[in-house]
Amino acid sequence: MKPLQKKYEALKKILREAYFEKEHAEVSEQWQVNAMRRIRNLGPVQSGPSFFMLFEQFVWRLTPATCLLIIVGAIIFLKLGFFPDYDVLTLFINNAEELSLAQLF
Amino acid sequence: MQNHPSRPSDSEIIRRVIDGDVNSFEYLLKKYQDHVLRIVTKHIPYNEVEEMAQEVFVRAYQALPGFKGQGSFKQWLSAIAVRTCYDFWRKRYRSRELPMSDLSENHQGWLEKTLSSQSDKSFHEKGREKEAKEMLDWALSKLSARGRMVIELVYLEGLSVKEAAGLLGWSVSNVKVRSFRSRKKLKTLLTGVISA
Numbered sequence: 001m002k003p004l005q006k007k008y009e010a011l012k013k014i015l016r017e018a019y020f021e022k023e024h025a026e027v028s029e030q031w032q033v034n035a036m037r038r039i040r041n042l043g044p045v046q047s048g049p050s051f052f053m054l055f056e057q058f059v060w061r062l063t064p065a066t067c068l069l070i071i072v073g074a075i076i077f078l079k080l081g082f083f084p085d086y087d088v089l090t091l092f093i094n095n096a097e098e099l100s101l102a103q104l105f
Numbered sequence: 106m107q108n109h110p111s112r113p114s115d116s117e118i119i120r121r122v123i124d125g126d127v128n129s130f131e132y133l134l135k136k137y138q139d140h141v142l143r144i145v146t147k148h149i150p151y152n153e154v155e156e157m158a159q160e161v162f163v164r165a166y167q168a169l170p171g172f173k174g175q176g177s178f179k180q181w182l183s184a185i186a187v188r189t190c191y192d193f194w195r196k197r198y199r200s201r202e203l204p205m206s207d208l209s210e211n212h213q214g215w216l217e218k219t220l221s222s223q224s225d226k227s228f229h230e231k232g233r234e235k236e237a238k239e240m241l242d243w244a245l246s247k248l249s250a251r252g253r254m255v256i257e258l259v260y261l262e263g264l265s266v267k268e269a270a271g272l273l274g275w276s277v278s279n280v281k282v283r284s285f286r287s288r289k290k291l292k293t294l295l296t297g298v299i300s301a
Contacts, residue, residue: 004296004300008296008299011295011298014219015237017237018234018237018240018241019147019241019257019262021238022147022151022238027138027142027154027155027158031158031159032131032134032138034159035134035158035163036128038159038163039127039130039134039162039163039166040127042127042163042166042167043127044127045122045127045166045167045170
């Protein structure tokens with residue numbers, strides 16, 4: 001096991017050296033011109049915060065209030081005896097009866 | 106640290122750019138071009154470096170109003186560069202454009218020769234840097250985009266988990282978990298190659 005570990009450590013060292021060897025890259029002079037052309041084509045930068053930035057900023061702040069609202073709403077509906085599933089099911093059964101009668105006559 | 110009187114500060118330039126003077130951005134581009142290239146070159150294949158470095162500056166330009174000046178502009182730009190590189194790999198992995206070539210007999214031969222030599226010479230002195238780089242690319246291509254970035258920053262560059270988290274915009278615990286998993290996978294891969 002030990003020689004394998006030793007070899008592994010040696011390989012790690014070699015790969016790290018190979019990684020740092022990648023650092024030398026040069027760009028052509030045209031690169032700068034092209035980069036600035038791309039940026040100019042974008043036009044002046046938008047200084048005001050965008051809708052999405054504002055949304056991202058405030059959405060988490062509103063989360064506790066939204067959760068509280070949902071809980072309060074659920075309690076109110078339970079107190080009022082509002083069961084949408086039950087109502088929908090009743091409506092469906094009634095309609096099915098009407099539909100069956102209509103088919104008979 | 107005082108600025109040179111004839112050279113405007115970064116914050117001054119940023120203010121000008123935000124006020125609508127697009128051409129002022131060229132100053133920042135020239136000043137930080139080498140820094141961005143150094144980062145991008147380490148993470149991206151050589152033939153894509155120019156394009157990705159441009160992309161970094163385009164993103165930086167678009168995000169400039171969001172720069173609050175809490176850290177230095179260089180630090181902020183570094184984070185954009187690293188995240189751009191991560192996005193590059195994410196797209197690559199998603200589109201399955203990643204070369205998944207296996208190691209050739211040449212690589213195996215090189216590895217045996219290099220590891221069996223007891224000398225402490227660096228791989229420059231021994232020559233055959235090409236094989237080392239290809240082996241590194243092969244090992245990294247076996248990792249996920251996230252794993253790849255974490256390994257490059259923490260394991261190869263030697264950044265702290267906190268520094269890597271700051272650059273990638275991830276939580277420290279996320280980087281820790283990714284680092285642990287990727288290192289484990291890398292070790293399995295490399296020991297597999299060694300013992301083959």
